[in-house]
Amino acid sequence: MSQAQPQTQPHVETVAHAEATPEEPQPYTELGLKDDEYARIRSILGRRPTEAELAMYSVMWSEHCSYKSSKVHWRHWKENTTEEMRAKMLAGIGENAGVVDIGDGWAVTFKIESHNHPSYVEPYQGAATGVGGIVRDIIAMGARPLALLDSLRFGAAEAIDTKRVLPGVAAGISGYGNCLGLPNIGGEVVFDTTYQGNPLVNAMCVGAMRAEDLHLAHASGTGNKVILFGARTGLDGIGGVSVLASETFTGEESGSGRKKLPSVQVGDPFTEKVLIECCLELFREELVVGIQDLGGAGLSCATSELASAGDGGMRVELDRVPLRAEGMTPAEVLSSESQERMCAVVRPEDLDAFLRVCAKWDVLATEIGEVTEGERLEISWHGETVVDVPPRSLAHEGPEYHRPIQRPAAQDALQADSPGRLPRPSGATELRETVLRMAASPNLCSRSWVTDQYDRYVRGGTVLAQPADTGMIMVDERTGRGVAAATDCNGRYVKLDPYTGTQLALAEAYRNVATGGATPLAVTNCLNFGSAEDPGVMWQFEQAVRGLAEGCAELGIPVTGGNVSFYNQTGDTAVLPTPVVGVLGVLDDVRRRIPTGIGGEPGETLLLLGD
Amino acid sequence: MARVVVDVMPKPEILDPQGQAVAGALPRLGFHGVRDVRQGKHFELDVDDSVDDDTLDKIAEGFLSNPVIEDFVVRRVDQ
Amino acid sequence: MARVVVDVMPKPEILDPQGQAVAGALPRLGFHGVRDVRQGKHFELDVDDSVDDDTLDKIAEGFLSNPVIEDFVVRRVDQ
Amino acid sequence: MRIGAVTFPGTLDDVDTVRAIERAGAEAVALWHGDADLRGVDAVVLPGGFSYGDYLRAGAIARFAPVMEPVIDAARKGMPVLGICNGFQILCEAGLLPGALVRNHKLRFVCRDQWLRVESTTTAWTTRYEPGAEILVPVKSGEGAYMADERELDTLEGEGRVVFRYVEDNPNGSRRDIAGVSDGSGRIVGLMPHPEHATDPLTGPTDDGLGIFLSAMDNVKQGAA
Ligand SMILES: Nc1ncnc2c1ncn2[C@@H]1O[C@H](COP(=O)(O)OP(=O)(O)O)[C@@H](O)[C@H]1O
Secondary structure, three states: OOOOOOOOOOOOOOHHHHHHOOOOOOOOOOOOOOHHHHHHHHHHHOOOOOHHHHHHHHHHOOHHHHOOOOHHHHHHHHHHOOHHHHOOEEEOEOEOOEEEEEEOOEEEEEEEEEOHHHHHHOHHHHHHHHHHHHHHHHHOOOOEEEEEEEEEEEOOOOOHHHHHHHHHHHHHHHHHHHHHOOOEEEEEEEEOHHHOOOOEEEEEEEEEEEHHHOOOOOOOOOOOEEEEEEOOEOOOOOHHHHHHHHHHOOOOOOOOOOOOOOOOOOOOHHHHHHHHHHHHHHHHOOOOOEEEEOEOEHHHHHHHHHHHHOOOEEEEEHHHOOEOOOOOOHHHHHHOOOOOEEEEEEOHHHHHHHHHHHHHOOOOEEEEEEEEOOOOEEEEEOOEEEEEEOHHHHHOOOOOOOOOOOOOOOHHHHHHOOHHHOOOOOHHHHHHHHHHHHHHOOOOOOOHHHHOOOOOOOOOOEEEOOOOOOEEEEOOOOOOOEEEEEEEOOHHHHHHOHHHHHHHHHHHHHHHHHHOOOEEEEEEEEEEOOOOOOHHHHHHHHHHHHHHHHHHHHHOOOEEEEEEEOOOEEOOEEOOOEEEEEEEEEEOOHHHOOOOOOOOOOOOOOOOOOO | OEEEEEEEEEOOOOOOHHHHHHHHHHHHOOOOOEEEEEEEEEEEEEEOOOOOHHHHHHHHHHHHOOOOOEEEEEEEEOO | OEEEEEEEEEOOOOOOHHHHHHHHHHHHOOOOOEEEEEEEEEEEEEEOOOOOHHHHHHHHHHHHOOOOOEEEEEEEEOO | OEEEEEEOOOEOOHHHHHHHHHHHOOEEEEEEOOOOOOOOOOEEEEOOEOHHHHOOOOOOOHHHOOOHHHHHHHHHOOOOEEEEOHHHHHHHHOOOOOOEEEOOOOOOOEEEEEEEEEOOOOOOOOOOOOOOOEEEEEEEEOOOEEEOOHHHHHHHHHOOOEEEEEOOOOOOOOHHHEEEEEOOOOOEEEEOOOHHHOOOOOOOOOOOOHHHHHHHHHHHHHHHO
16 A cells, blocks of 8 residues: 655744744735735734644635635524424534434434536546535434435536536446445436536435434544544645645745645545445444544644534644655645545543444544643644644634625516517427427436436435435335435526525425425525626525525425535636525335326326416 | 557546555455555557647547546557 | 556457547547557556566456456566 | 355445345345355355445455455355355456456446346246246446357357346347356356345335345255255
């Protein structure tokens, strides 16, 4: 096995050095921080940040991790969620994934997340690691992942780029999901030219556990150990932070400095499969106090979130992190997005047992620190302090923006342009031709080219999957209790009227779950929009969030979590606003499911409900 | 006609789970002393003499590999 | 330490759908004159100097390739 | 009657195999890849999945797991052994069955319900079927195309060792539509489709797959009698 450990110690900047050199210029703009954000970091710390701290703030305060442009809109969820709606919610917004009580002592957790940009750059690995990430979110709740759904948007079906991106994305989801042994039970495939340079890849995972086994990401208990386990940490997925290293590592452009490090990671589904089984055994043996997956922002995120949610501080010896590349700097180790890693907080007396379970599964596990008294996150590198920050300032107290909101000028014209002006088919021949053309159109034709690549049988609990309206899986084999899930969104409706369009997405997912025979219970969402700095986009966004929140209140089911992806645009053209809505439902016995399709018996009556 | 070989390898900083799996299995099979293994793709192309090196590079870079995660080498071989 | 390369290719009589897919796609992308493509695997091993050619052959034949469907070539390269 | 189901790292359909064995009325015994002991089972199933991620070649790494030594040993002595999907690939890699399984001709993983014809009803795993019976079971694999040279294929056909054949539509480009084969004794069988996922119409297309496990039970009982 490749076990490269750093042989040369790169130059490392300590807190003491940062204190002594307050005027040293730092490449914060290159790292995506604004002037006032950098000034705020300096005021939080009372000095300039070290390289490692700067790397942490830049990733933690990025749009992706901090939700800085969208957070102010969350009040709509709160304002529209009644006590009654909250009653079945065991964990909600703010946790890794929402958790709902489905009865008989079972809790189900589910979440959807985007991996749009990486899937354009490297479709197979981008989509694959998207699946890997959402699955780790579910494990971090203490649940066994049970099923996947994937909601996909591509450019025009005949475009050259689509011919590259679609097969790669489908193969990536198939390759990773199938190898993990998770049945794929639903999703969407939609084509529209606005997605040409910006496909959307949203993956959803559903998991289950006994309600009492819920594990939340907290680092509590002074003296408890912090364990990093799973894959080694490498240089992949460091992206922007390579700016830091290339400036300070070799000091020259042409050397072995970190020029152009890929921001794409490669997934290892086999390692993740083993990691899942290992985590489940650790939970069963009650060896975990708190746990966090490593996703975007890697160790920066895991350590600061664990510490910030707990009741103490945390000390980490970063040089203990097992590395895959030579000469990595602390900033790089903290920002690496290497896949298939988890971070756990463990009582000292459980440490040996914890490590034994990891060894049984051949999972690398390393003690990298401990929970401390006080309120600091302190990170050292070969004995010298390179990070000393209040963890909440990274994880919870990032910037918050009230971005300008402006209804686009063209919206009225868009709405005035009704389909009434389109020619209608007249007579049987034209009607027939229209039906055939519709049936053959990319947005309506069979999805089996994609869905046949997904294993829907594995684990033997799948009761409904494609081509049914909803996916459905058994949770309790003894009683037949199960859950149903569906994702939906029609971006064209949302563009036309973001408020109502989002409610239509909710209503469709809700109906899909209900037509399978399940009772809808809770909602997750993945809000894919254009640039947050475009007031028209922010108007769509605000309308969509409010529409979804008020629609949920109407239906009496809560939003338990979600994910936001801004900046989905090519040049000035944003994608269709695409708030994908996922609805989860419950059924006490899946034997009573209702399969899709007209029944097999002649003489059955066909009824149309609603108007 | 010429025979052209294109080798495509994961970039050094990119994870190579296949190579690691092979490297991890060798000691269990009783083979020691293999420090590292990386696995990539090997293409053999038969091309008309009209196809020049520049075109071959384009094929290798734009189609046989993804430069974001992979490096490639093109060489003509004698048959 | 020595660098060893092992190339594993589908036997000539075995269908190679991957190579065929590549060959079929090239003209559509505007690349003409590529008559045939075959795709195999390329391994790069870093081995201790104690590992002899005989051992390398065993690794390539017994593990890296499946003799039912594949041929292999082992070569040591200068680094 | 004890039937073992082996779990390698990355095995996925072991839970389903265990369920199928139990549905057939036998006792399922979980076997671990690292154990060098078969715990007194009367037959063994190598289930599907992605052992070791299918890295290198499907089945290539699992074939060297410690548990394979007693499996190979017992198989040579006549214990019924079944390889499903990844298990079939492992049996081929281990040389217990001839041929090899390669990438599907369309280069994509295929998951679908598939009709199969039972071509041989004399193996340890197929005596419950009528000759020529057609069954509907899921197939789900990316490297499922059966390959062997023409001479080997002729031998298999001549000796009646093609056990299952795809009917109507070959999902992966297998030579001669072969979905499953047996060794010379008819006690070792491998197939790409998944009979263990066709044991209950609630979660599979049919219960056509149960016959495989029932056949093995008959067979072991007869052997004991
Ligand atoms: N990307 C996907 N992944 C998994 N299942 C999908 C995907 N796209 C579509 N499906 C499934 O295929 C079936 C048909 O999809 P679709 O045509 O969108 O249905 P509908 O129009 O009835 O919502 C549904 O069961 C859906 O869940």
